[in-house]
Amino acid sequence: MSEEKEMSFLDHLEELRWHIIRSLGAVVVFMIVAVFINQYIFEHIIFAPSNPDFITYRLLCQLSEATCIKELPFEIQSRLMTGQFTMYIASLFVVGLICSFPYISWEIWRFVKPGLYENEKGATKGAVFFVSFLFIVGILFGYFILTPLAVNFLANFQISPTIKNEFDIVSYVSTVMMLVLGCGIIFQLPVAVFFLSKIGFITPQLMRTYRRHAIVVVLILAGIITPPDVLSQVIISLPVVLLYELSIFISAWVVKKQAKEEAEELAKDQLAQSTEVQI
Helix, strand or coil: CHHHHHHHHHHHHHHHHHHHHHHHHHHHHHHHHHHHCHHHHHHHHHCHHHCCCCHHHHHHHHHCCCCCCCCCCCEEECCCCCHHHHHHHHHHHHHHHHHHHHHHHHHHHHHHHHHCCHHHHHHCCCHHHHHHHHHHHHHHHHHHHHHHHHHHHHHHCCCCCCCCCEEEHHHHHHHHHHHHHHHHHHCCHHHHHHHHHHCCCCCHHHHHHCHHHHHHHHHHHHHHHCCCCHHHHHHHHHHHHHHHHHHHHHHHHHHHHHHHHHHHHHHHHHHHHHHHHHC
8 A cells, every 4th residue: 555655646746747847848939939039029028118118108198297207217238248148048938937827827737636626626617717817917917017117216216316227137137027927926816815715724804804904015015116196006006906805705705615515514414414313
């Protein structure tokens, strides 16, 4: 029996290894594709938020004169011999990771699915779609909303007028990647709450208790990185607050469903015991 369990465990490790290999293979494939369009990726995507003509800045100018961003007073330089090459490889990897994320989610689901009960499989139906959808929405939010506002804030922040902002290319690209990928991860909050509620680590009562604290933190962060107006602060904070409220609803649904299943199981046990007593 111990040998059988050990072999079963090794089989699981072997299966996990192939899921990881296929996922990395998908990342590499998209990295190779990105190599052929690298000029477009860098000029029109990665460095676009550093241009005052970026679509987000133009929309802010159309909304109000107070939110209009006409100038970004900074320059991007490369101060390290390996700076551009390091940035090039890291950027291609992130592009490959973002593009292959739906496939990676599907590979993870394929590995996890055999270990779930039938009722759990039904409850998590469409998990790959929702995980991928939330990730893409988070990426778009981070790129078109959070990144340009953060770049504008950092470009205009000066301790003294005598100090010029000349950002290293590695610093700029890593900041953009961190903001974009960070939003993609933050938008997984409903999914994380779903699984944490399933294991009893989070309850809707706990999330409601700390709702005000969470909103205050979100508003403070939004106020720091946005221009000094209410509209920009609302644009940043509203999606995150809505995600938090959605997570409370998901947690309540999970807890309610688990309580119902436990009640049905208890009723079945009581019925079985009463039947045995009668016999």
